[in-house]
Amino acid sequence: MAVVTMRELLDSGVHFGHQTRRWNPKMRRFIFTERNGIYIIDLQQTLTYIDEAFEFVKETVAHGGTILYVGTKKQAQEPIQEEAKRIGMPYVNHRWLGGMLTNFQTVSKRLHRMKELQAMESEGGFEGRTKKEILMLTRERTKLERVLGGIAEMHKVPSALWVVDTNKEHIAVNEAHKLNIPVVAILDTNCDPDVVNYPVPGNDDAIRSIAVLTRVISAAVIEGKKAREERALAAAKDAAGDSQREEAVEVAAKVEAPTEVAAKVEAPAEVAAKVEAPAEVAAEAKAAEDKATPAE
Known part of the structure; x- marks a missing residue:
């Protein structure tokens, strides 16, 4: 279109x-x-x-x-x-205003002053001042708003x-x-x-x-x-996906850990079986020897 x-x-x-x-x-x-x-x-x-x-x-x-x-x-x-x-x-x-871009630092100060005057008026900051002071501050705010009001939220x-x-x-x-x-x-x-x-x-x-x-x-x-x-x-979805994958790996690692411990616990039984093996071999050898010896 x-x-x-x-x-x-x-x-x-x-x-x-x-x-x-x-x-x-x-x-x-x-x-x-x-x-x-x-x-x-x-x-x-x-x-x-x-x-x-x-x-x-x-x-x-x-x-x-x-x-x-x-x-x-x-x-x-x-x-x-x-x-x-x-x-x-x-x-x-x-x-x-000349320098609105090339001298933005100074313009930023004027923006700060404009917001200061706006806050002063809305929060009762004009109370206790003379009519002349209030008039001057109001004129200053109005002038700043007219020229800078459109860039009030432009921070750079x-x-x-x-x-x-x-x-x-x-x-x-x-x-x-x-x-x-x-x-x-x-x-x-x-x-x-x-x-x-x-x-x-x-x-x-x-x-x-x-x-x-x-x-x-x-x-x-x-x-x-x-x-x-x-x-x-x-980007947020990708980040969430990576986080979920990392959590899954951690959970899997925790599940596998008890199995490894159990395997280590069963190991002594296997060792004992290997220790008993020579006795069984000796018994079988004696039986074979008895069969080979003729009766008197």
């Missing part, structure tokens, strides 16, 4: 590129034609690249990786947040990025390259394909286009999680 159909892509407007005067010549190979001053993206190629991106994301998640969803432009904010929350992946949909740099509009998110893409983190992204006709590891040619401006392509990535994440769970279950 196809990950997504040509009809779904057409209905979502994935094939619409930018105006012909706003394009990147490097995207020429992904363009099907030009119509009314608008470039039309070759959706046949899009389907091929979607399959490649799907497999990469699936395998990354299956091996324990995480995908960071990035889309801060207005059209991308809602689909990015909805899909990332639905599948339990981190996301950035407001503003990308992600395994890969899903990016909507590489031109707008160029800082995120550059940081990913510095850390050798693969980038999967929608490539519109004004983008540079050289900065993306797994390109998905398509419209990165229409909400429906962004939503359908992001759902494809989310489907890959879900399949990756299922594969990870199946591998973990298989």
Whole structure:
């Protein structure tokens, strides 16, 4: 079964590129034609690249990786947040903080501060403070949640990025390259394909286009999680099987032990029999001698 159909892509407007005067010549190979001053993206190629991106994301998640969803432009904010929350992946949909990847240690401190303020508010930590202090702390928490709320549970740099509009998110893409983190992204006709590891040619401006392509990535994440769970279950069964085999060997060894002891206990009787054997031989020899001697 196809990950997504040509009809779904057409209905979502994935094939619409930018105006012909706003394009990147490097995207020429992904363009099907030009119509009314608008470039039309070759959706046949899009389907091929979607399959490649799907497999990469699936395998990354299956091996324990995480995908960071990035889309801060207005059209991308809602689909990015909805899909990332639905599948339990981190996301950035407001503003990308410089150093979010390359200086993750500092970002982690800000995350700690955000959680500290959240706990303070929920546990009555604001009591006894002035209204001004409470207002300042609340504003600080709100600001941190707006920027860092989507990565609150991201304890290390992600395994890969899903990016909507590489031109707008160029800082995120550059940081990913510095850390050798693969980038999967929608490539519109004004983008540079050289900065993306797994390109998905398509419209990165229409909400429906962004939503359908992001759902494809989310489907890959879900399949990756299922594969990870199946591998973990298989490993647990193998471990249980090995444990049962070891227990069976131990039980068998305990059952055989009394038999060996009994054999050792019976051994003296055999020795005694061997000791009595010379007396029987002597008696038989005397009887033979009596028969051979003639009566007087």
